Structures are given as structure tokens and as C-alpha cells.
Amino acid sequence: MTTTQKFAYDDLYSERSEAAPARTVAHAKYDFAVAYPAPETLPMYGMIDALKAKVDSDGEQVAREMAYYPHALGSPELREYTSEKLKADRDIDVDADGIVLTAGSGEANGLLIQAITNPGDVVLTEQFVYGGTLSQLGKFKADVVGSPVDEQGLIPGALEDTIKRLTADGRRPKWLYTIPESQNPMGSTLPEARRREILEICHRYSMPILEDDCYVDLRFEGEAQPAFRTLDDSGIVMYVASFSKLIAPGLRMGYFVAPPELMERALSFKLGSGPNQFAAYAITGFLKEGLQRHRDTFNPVLKQKSDAMQKGLSEHFGGSGATWSKPQGGCYAWLTMPEGADISAIRDEVFDGGVGYLAGTNFAPNGDGQNMARLCFAFETPEKNFDGIALLAQLFRKHGVM
């Protein structure tokens, strides 16, 4: 070693860099804080078999494709498959070259956000919305404003009022981010009529919509509503979805659909080439063979888990003044305690007592939601969902919020 003295970077860090906090994730005994699907339904062998079948049948093609850097848009075969899936499931017409595969929907959102957001731009979201998107919007210095929701999601009239109010204040909103199906964190699904109204409003104010449809495959009751992108192909809708929730988050495979120039501008923020080609073979082969079978296995399991949590909520929170959502898909139920019950303040104590959740404040652009919590029902077993909710009620009583 030429030196033992530590080199000091203090003056060298870029202005945009942030000293991020440590990110060790602890898991409570009953872990409702996560955002993961059921590990017991992950089709690892199905994917390995699909990968092997691909190498057996198209070994030379695979060797060539793996030796190249992945296509900037990602695996051509998986984009072709995604194009067919979007037509079949969502009645969206887009060809493979209009689809960009990304490392999960997180990268898709991040690229699109950067393409249309300058620091200070006002971005609308649901009143409570996915914390990961809020953190990305924060990173790119957006001025994020939540628009009122009810148990069905965004309220069109309130959305227009919000736009008018902000515009009058000199803070004209630039675009809207929304999760219309099985919303994260509230579990709501926006009815078609509202989607049509919101499209009209967005056209009126020239406000694009970033539609995050990453939960559409995780439906165990009721009907998916037509996507914004299905109802409108003018280009005003940027559409993001994912295979991560459907198969496994560890796969990191999502995608977006956007008009050509916007697509190119979003791609200009990529640091490397397209996403993992190795995983793409496994996903393409597995889903081509058995998407429907997989959904038919996966979603009944989700339903059992949701039912168990709902049963726990009814038995242990019924009559307490609490209300909760009854999701038809996705991974989350949304619990609202009476006004004044600050369950964000006691999160750590309840975690130590054995139950993990994320307080509503994690999902509100303005930090509201002290009396609310997101409860992920997708990860634990039905039994643990029921028992964990019983324990949650006990702990809430112990800490004087119920």
C-alpha cells in the first residue's frame, strides 16, 4: 500500500448526489410492511425449464444474443410477447418496437419522469400513492401534489378543482401519475367512467398521464377496468407495467409504452443497455407456455390471503371506528383508524411487538395519513394474515390508539 491515510472526497461529491441512509430491511414476525407477492407461488422450476427449452431449441441464437449487449429496448421476443399480451389482456395496440423493457416498473417510471420533469414542475398523484414513485419524483425535484380520492380512487371533479386551484396559484400541474388498478397503497380500482372523465380533463389541460398498471394481472375478484391507454391512444397516456409482481420481483422486468419521441427521450436517461437477456428468455418461455395457468394458480392464493386478512379486520377491528378497503386484486389493504389515532408514531413499537406495516404518511405527498396504514396481504400465509391482524388490534389497544 502506498498510503494508509484515507482520501477525502468531501469537496468532490456532485451537487446532485445524496448521502442516502442505510437501507437494512428488517422483517416483523407478521410482515405486512412488505410489497411482495407470495414466495410459495414463484415458479422457479417453470422458469428454469423454459430457459433450458430455449437453449435446447435455439442454442445458436441464444449464444449470439447473450454475447451481444442486449437490445436497448430489451429482448425482441419478450417485446413481441408483451405486444400480444397487451392486445389480449388490455386491448392495447402497440407493436414490439413501441415497447421498452426495463429493470422493473421502477426503472420505467424513473426514465419517463426524467423525460418530462424539470425541477419545480408540479406533478399530480393520488392523495396517497406508491412511496417509490414519490421518492423518484422527489429525486428529480418535482413539486408533487396529491389529488383527493375516495374508495374508488381519483375523484374527477376534485382533480379538476385541484388543477384550477394550483393554476390560479401559479403552480400549473404538468402531468398526472396514477395507479388505476388495485392501487398501491389503497387497493382501489378506478371505474371506467371516471377514467373517461379524467382523460377529458387531462386533454383539456394538456396534461399527460403516467398510468402505472403493474397490478393488473393480480386480480382475484371483479373485473379489470379498461386501461387509460386502452381508452385513448392519442399519446397522452404513458403506460407502465411489470412482470415482477406477476412472476417474481427478483426478475426485475417491467416495461413502458410511450409515443416514439418520448420513448427516445426516456431512453436517453439509461445508463447501460437493455435489461437482462437471461431473465428475458425465462420469462418469455414461461409465460408463453402458461400465463393463464400461472394466474389461475397465483390469484386464488392471493384471494385466500386477502380473505383471511379481511376476516381478521372484521373480527378484530369491527366496531372500533376503523374502516378498511376490500381490494379485488393487488397486494394491499388500506386501514383507516379514527381521526386523531396516530399509528405512524407507534410504528416501531408495534413492529417490535411483532407486526410490520407502513403508515399512511409514507404515501402522502403532503405527509398526511397519520391514522392510516398499508397492510400487504400477499406475502404471509392466510393463517399469519389472520393472526397478525389479531395481534395488531391488541398492540393498537396497548398503545392507546384503539
Added chain:
Amino acid sequence: MTTTQKFAYDDLYSERSEAAPARTVAHAKYDFAVAYPAPETLPMYGMIDALKAKVDSDGEQVAREMAYYPHALGSPELREYTSEKLKADRDIDVDADGIVLTAGSGEANGLLIQAITNPGDVVLTEQFVYGGTLSQLGKFKADVVGSPVDEQGLIPGALEDTIKRLTADGRRPKWLYTIPESQNPMGSTLPEARRREILEICHRYSMPILEDDCYVDLRFEGEAQPAFRTLDDSGIVMYVASFSKLIAPGLRMGYFVAPPELMERALSFKLGSGPNQFAAYAITGFLKEGLQRHRDTFNPVLKQKSDAMQKGLSEHFGGSGATWSKPQGGCYAWLTMPEGADISAIRDEVFDGGVGYLAGTNFAPNGDGQNMARLCFAFETPEKNFDGIALLAQLFRKHGVM
């Protein structure tokens, strides 16, 4: 559809976004323009077997890990393995939590560049250097200056002169990017004595070094020199390497090592979670079982290919006034035609004639290198390397540059 009129984004694009050009990659009959290893050596079955063995033996762990989002630093097992590999191969002491896995070395470079570069900062590189890094530095608005090289790489005295000259001009360099082993594009390996001198210079001017060691495993002759990071653990060296070149670019798996705060600041530019966990299992299992065997298969193939290209160059360019590098590893030979021979201008015609290469101008921060070309010997067969060089000489004569 509610509308058929196309929505106009023109006023909505962010200032930082760029309308990127189309990126269809065409391949010449003899493709020396690529930056890929040999497709025939890609161990697809080896990786599939490793993946299956992991699921067989640790199925529950795999299911849990795949159901979670990947650790921000990437697969703990692959980081543990990388820590052992760095100790064994490079005598670098860093534990698994000091290593960040990334989607290829491209992402690693991009994150570190952003952490220490403000627009306008002066960054030094080799006089000719990897175009992908130049393009990232351009994206983040660095003022890139090449420092003189010879056939061994950076010249320490000239580096210090460059620093002094720039500092006198009010353009004090902030940090240095370099590929010391089997350099891209020139194929040179920097001797240990020069590395030590450069470290002293960099300490004197408080200039960190971003060492891109992504070719270290691809050595078929001579000895690797100690890494900058091996010679200096003060933190002044940021170390980047990759599994993409060693196994398959389609895997997108690289990594970096940096002091803790710098690591966190680099991570603050990530858009999603860690890299593909699915690919990580395959890589970890495959390399644990057979890294040395794989290198023993892979590198002799590279040597044959390099030898065939060298033979072609001797037979067909010998006596023409051209010179070329004799790499001991990596993927590239560097051809220098006599001054005044503009082979960048005839690249397209030569491509149409059947031989692809990248002109030196792609690698020079100042656009020099009209009479130079990077020739990738790693992708085509030995026979095609020899025949392609013969054709290249023919085409150069036809176009009057030889």
C-alpha cells in the same frame, strides 16, 4: 378511443432529455466493430445447471429472495463470492458490504460518474478510451480531456504536465478515468511502475481514479499488473469490474468498490433496486464451481483469435507503414495507419465491402484518431479474423488509404 388527434409533448420534454438517435446495429460480414466475446464459449448450460442446483438445494431461500426486491447492493451471495474473487485474483481486501453489484460495468461507471461530477468538471482519460464512458461523461456534461498514451498506456510525466497545463488554464482536473488492463480500445496494459507513479501524482493533486478493470479476467499472455486499488486502499481509487465480459454481456452484471459515503452517493442515482437476482444465482453457482476452468477454456480461444488477427495484420499490413498493438488480453487490437490516412471517412464504404471496425475518432475526447481503428478479435472465428484482415487491406487499398 376518445380521440385520434395526436397529443403534442413538444413543450413538455425536460431540459435534460435528449432525442436520442435510432440505434439499430448492423453487422458486417467480418465484424470487428463489436465489443463482444466469443459466442461459442458462452456457458449457457453451465449457468442453467448452476441455477437448478441452487433451487434444488436452497429452494426456500431462493423463493424468499426472488419474492423480495433484490438487495440494493445486489445478491449477498454473489457479493460474498466477488469479495473472495477480488482477494484471490487482485489481492484486494473488501468485504461483501463494500461491493455494489450493478447492471454491467456501464451502470457502475454511470453511478460513480454522477456521484463526483458536476456539469463543467474536467475529467481526464486516456487519449483514446472506451466510447461508452465518453458518452456517459458527455451526458453528465463533463469536460473530458485525454492525456497522452504510448503502447503501454498512460504516460505519468505527460499526465502531470496535462494536469499542470489545465490548472494554469483555470481548468483544474477533478478525477481520472482509466482502463489499465487490456485497455479498450488500445489493448495496452499499464506497467506496475507507471501505476505507482500515477497514484503519487493523483494524491499530489487530490484527484481520485476511476479504475475500470473489466478486462482483467480476459488475459491469455503475460501477467496482469497489480490493480490501482491493490496498490492503494486509501479510497482514492474507485474500482469497477464486470462478469459480463467473462461470461456473457447479456447477463448484465458488473460491480464497483468505493469508500462508504461515495458508495451511498453513487447509489442515490439508482432508479430501481439491485440487479437481477435470477442471473445472480446462475453466475454465482457457475463461477464457484468453475471460474478457473472457464478461464482455461475461454482465454485460449481468445488467444487463437488474437493470433489469427495478428497473423493477418503481419501478412497484409506489414511494410505498409501501419502499426498495430499486440494485446495480451481483452478483446481489441488497435491499428494505426500512417498520418493522413483517413480511415474514419471510409468506414461506411469498408463496412459495405464486408469489414466492420470503429474508427479512432470514436474513442478520442478531442475527436482525433482519423487514421486509427479498433479491431475486435474476440467475436469472429480465427479463420474469419485472418480473412477479414486480408479483405480490410484490400478495401483500404481500393479506397486509397494504403
